Amino acid sequence: MNRLNKEAQNLIEYAIVVALVTAAIAAMSTYVFRSVQAAQKAVDQEFTGE
Numbered sequence: 001m002n003r004l005n006k007e008a009q010n011l012i013e014y015a016i017v018v019a020l021v022t023a024a025i026a027a028m029s030t031y032v033f034r035s036v037q038a039a040q041k042a043v044d045q046e047f048t049g050e
Helices: 002-048
Strands: none
Touching: none
16 A cells, blocks of 8 residues: 555656646746747837838
């Protein structure tokens, strides 16, 4: 029974790590998207001469 508990604990730990990494990527994607938009706007302004 002890081995089964350790395997379950390892599985839960891996699931928590995966969830944290996924949450961090989701949070960062908003900032990356804004950064890409700003870069595109800067390029567009450079070409239009504004």
